[in-house]
Amino acid sequence: MSEPILKLNNLCTVFHTARGRFTAVDGVNLELFPGEVLGLVGESGSGKSVTLRSILRLVRPPGRVSGEVRWRGRNLLSLSEPQMRQVRGGEISMIFQEPMTALNPVLPVGEQIAETLREHTELSGNALRQRAIELLELVGIPSPKERLRDYPHQFSGGMRQRVMIAIALASNPKLLLADEPTTALDVTIQDQILKLLLRLKDTLGMSVILVTHDLGVVAQTCERVAVMYAGRIVEVAPAAELFAQPRHAYTLGLLNSVPGAGSTRRPLIPIPGAPPDLTALPPGCSFAPRCAFATDECTAQRPPLMDISGPESPAVRLTACIHHDALSAAGEVTR
Amino acid sequence: MNRWSYVLIRVLQVIPTFFVVMVLVFAAARLLPGDPLTAILGERATEEMVVKAKHELGLDQPLPVQFWIFLKDFFQGNLGDSINLKVPVTRLILERMPVTLFLTLYAAVLAAALAIPLAFVAALRKDTWADNLIRGVFQLGLSMPVFYIGLQLLTLLGARLRWFPVGGYGNTFGEHLYYLFLPALTLGFNLAAILMRNLRASILEVLQAEYVDFARAKGLRPSLILGKHVLRNALISTVTLFGLNIGGLIGGAVITETVFAIPGVGRLMVDSIFGRDYPVIQGLTLTFALLVSLVFILTDVIHAQLDPRVEAA
Ligand SMILES: Nc1ncnc2c1ncn2[C@@H]1O[C@H](COP(=O)(O)OP(=O)(O)OP(=O)(O)O)[C@@H](O)[C@H]1O
Numbered sequence: 001m002s003e004p005i006l007k008l009n010n011l012c013t014v015f016h017t018a019r020g021r022f023t024a025v026d027g028v029n030l031e032l033f034p035g036e037v038l039g040l041v042g043e044s045g046s047g048k049s050v051t052l053r054s055i056l057r058l059v060r061p062p063g064r065v066s067g068e069v070r071w072r073g074r075n076l077l078s079l080s081e082p083q084m085r086q087v088r089g090g091e092i093s094m095i096f097q098e099p100m101t102a103l104n105p106v107l108p109v110g111e112q113i114a115e116t117l118r119e120h121t122e123l124s125g126n127a128l129r130q131r132a133i134e135l136l137e138l139v140g141i142p143s144p145k146e147r148l149r150d151y152p153h154q155f156s157g158g159m160r161q162r163v164m165i166a167i168a169l170a171s172n173p174k175l176l177l178a179d180e181p182t183t184a185l186d187v188t189i190q191d192q193i194l195k196l197l198l199r200l201k202d203t204l205g206m207s208v209i210l211v212t213h214d215l216g217v218v219a220q221t222c223e224r225v226a227v228m229y230a231g232r233i234v235e236v237a238p239a240a241e242l243f244a245q246p247r248h249a250y251t252l253g254l255l256n257s258v259p260g261a262g263s264t265r266r267p268l269i270p271i272p273g274a275p276p277d278l279t280a281l282p283p284g285c286s287f288a289p290r291c292a293f294a295t296d297e298c299t300a301q302r303p304p305l306m307d308i309s310g311p312e313s314p315a316v317r318l319t320a321c322i323h324h325d326a327l328s329a330a331g332e333v334t335r
Numbered sequence: 336m337n338r339w340s341y342v343l344i345r346v347l348q349v350i351p352t353f354f355v356v357m358v359l360v361f362a363a364a365r366l367l368p369g370d371p372l373t374a375i376l377g378e379r380a381t382e383e384m385v386v387k388a389k390h391e392l393g394l395d396q397p398l399p400v401q402f403w404i405f406l407k408d409f410f411q412g413n414l415g416d417s418i419n420l421k422v423p424v425t426r427l428i429l430e431r432m433p434v435t436l437f438l439t440l441y442a443a444v445l446a447a448a449l450a451i452p453l454a455f456v457a458a459l460r461k462d463t464w465a466d467n468l469i470r471g472v473f474q475l476g477l478s479m480p481v482f483y484i485g486l487q488l489l490t491l492l493g494a495r496l497r498w499f500p501v502g503g504y505g506n507t508f509g510e511h512l513y514y515l516f517l518p519a520l521t522l523g524f525n526l527a528a529i530l531m532r533n534l535r536a537s538i539l540e541v542l543q544a545e546y547v548d549f550a551r552a553k554g555l556r557p558s559l560i561l562g563k564h565v566l567r568n569a570l571i572s573t574v575t576l577f578g579l580n581i582g583g584l585i586g587g588a589v590i591t592e593t594v595f596a597i598p599g600v601g602r603l604m605v606d607s608i609f610g611r612d613y614p615v616i617q618g619l620t621l622t623f624a625l626l627v628s629l630v631f632i633l634t635d636v637i638h639a640q641l642d643p644r645v646e647a648a
């Protein structure tokens with residue numbers, strides 16, 4: 001396997017708020033390889049968005065990010081703001097869930113593309129305009145020349161998401177952080193956008209981290225998956241293997257609680273209990289209070305992320321579940 | 336429907352409003368206590384003199400006829416003659432209006448020039464001493480009447496320190512700016528306070544918007560994000576507020592002109608009210624109404640420029 005393009009080392013994001021101090025991203029270690037699409041899944045509030053924002057240092061106060069974000073030989077967390085601006089939108093781009101709120105409502109989309117180009121390229125005047133048209137064409141917006149002057153509200157939801165993708169791709173980034181890019185769209189449009197992303201990824205040679213809580217989307221697009229729970233990565237696996245054989249009790253619960261990702265029909269079993277309160281996490285495994293497999297060992301101390309892959313392919317499968325062996329048998333029963 | 340037809344509709348909507356203003360003005364001038372003839376002729380005028388004067392001024396006609404004449408004259412640009420000064424009202428107003436307009440515009444510009452940067456400082460330094468100081472000073476300003484601020488400035492910066500003249504308005508444009516600085520500041524201060532408060536709040540709101548995060552994610556410089564993405568959105572509500580308050584500014588000009596001895600329409604207004612000079616009162620009120628309507632239309636135009644979504648409303 002090649003060298004990772006991005007490496008998160010013990011990434012932590014802590015919020016100091018009025019209702020207390022809590023850790024939204026808790027010691028995340030993660031690697032991303034060139035050209036790879038990595039899915040980041042987990043329930044609402046598990047820290048997926050904060051993880052992406054932490055990579056680009058877009059977390060707002062009172063959030064504080066620590067650890068290391070290794071990107072092309074540098075630690076992004078120790079760059080100066082002006083250096084960081086080169087990375088943002090230049091080397092690493094991010095797209096958001098809701099294009100209606102992420103695009104500025106009072107600026108024509110042409111201008112919103114142009115300002116990114118001005119920041120990251122030498123283009124100006126007509127060349128800049130041409131490039132903007134080209135980008136809109138690239139993401140499949142009809143009659144792009146005429147649409148440059150239009151405002152976000154004059155586009156449909158799917159077209160707006162395409163505009164946002166066009167902006168993100170403006171300066172040929174090497175990494176795209178996509179935070180639920182299709183959640184706000186209906187299923188057919190969702191499909192189109194995902195296909196578009198995959199195609200662009202291949203032509204432009206990008207890597208992608210795709211945040212979603214839709215396992216169907218993961219099955220369709222991702223090569224590898226990282227599962228997050230209460231700010232921690234609890235399982236990492238190739239997508240196919242994760243679906244076939246989850247090795248964390250939470251992942252199993254997640255798979256059982258949603259309609260099958262292309263698999264056979266089966267009854268849905270929601271995960272019992274409420275999502276964790278980050279301000280009052282138990283000392284051991286955060287999932288233990290909701291887990292049918294939990295034992296004293298689980299609640300005693302926090303289980304680390306363990307490498308459970310065979311010796312022939314190390315670091316392929318990681319899990320933070322002590323009972324990962326017991327799962328396979330139980331998994332078959334419920335599935 | 337595009338944005339410009341929206342603006343055209345707003346212009347057309349002003350016409351009936353203006354007609355109502357004309358009716359009100361006509362009625363109000365005749366409902367004021369006191370009789371202009373008493374004011375003109377003095378307490379000891381004979382019955383005969385009163386009848387004669389009434390006839391000359393057309394005040395013996397039935398009210399509807401008076402109103403018809405009033406309307407007809409108005410659309411011919413004839414606002415009648417001043418009862419007391421015996422000159423055409425149009426001429427009086429044209430003579431004095433430029434000073435008042437200059438003062439009002441100056442005050443509006445000063446208000447915006449104060450409010451916009453300070454609102455940014457206050458919003459970006461929310462809950463720090465800078466924010467508290469800015470808000471405190473403006474809050475104090477809001478709680479004091481215009482003439483009081485004017486008098487204080489006049490005493491301190493004019494009479495005591497002699498930095499500024501204490502009356503008049505000069506001859507050249509530069510002198511106007513210098514002479515009218517204190518009056519304009521006095522007049523504009525309340526507006527600056529209102530705008531600052533509103534703009535600070537909308538900046539704080541806009542800063543929370545996701546498009547600000549997206550702009551940062553694009554690698555834009557903070558100055559560009561604030562000056563373009565944040566300001567443009569924050570100004571949308573403030574521009575409307577600004578327009579609505581210009582009317583109050585014109586009203587405030589009356590007092591300011593009195594305090595600073597500036598020969599604008601404000602003084603004319605005060606004099607004509609005391610003298611029951613109906614034609615002047617009517618002419619001035621209509622001119623004010625017309626100006627305010629123009630400002631409203633202008634506000635709508637700017638609003639439509641700033642916010643491309645207005646056509647949807
Ligand atoms: N700016 C902030 N200030 C305070 N708390 C925050 C902030 N941003 C996120 N959080 C908290 O951090 C936790 C993780 O949030 P995050 O947005 O990363 O969740 P998520 O996994 O993206 O969920 P979703 O699927 O709903 O988008 C949540 O408890 C959230 O309330």
Ligand SMILES: [Mg+2]
Binds near residue numbers: 048049050
């Ligand atoms: Mg999220």
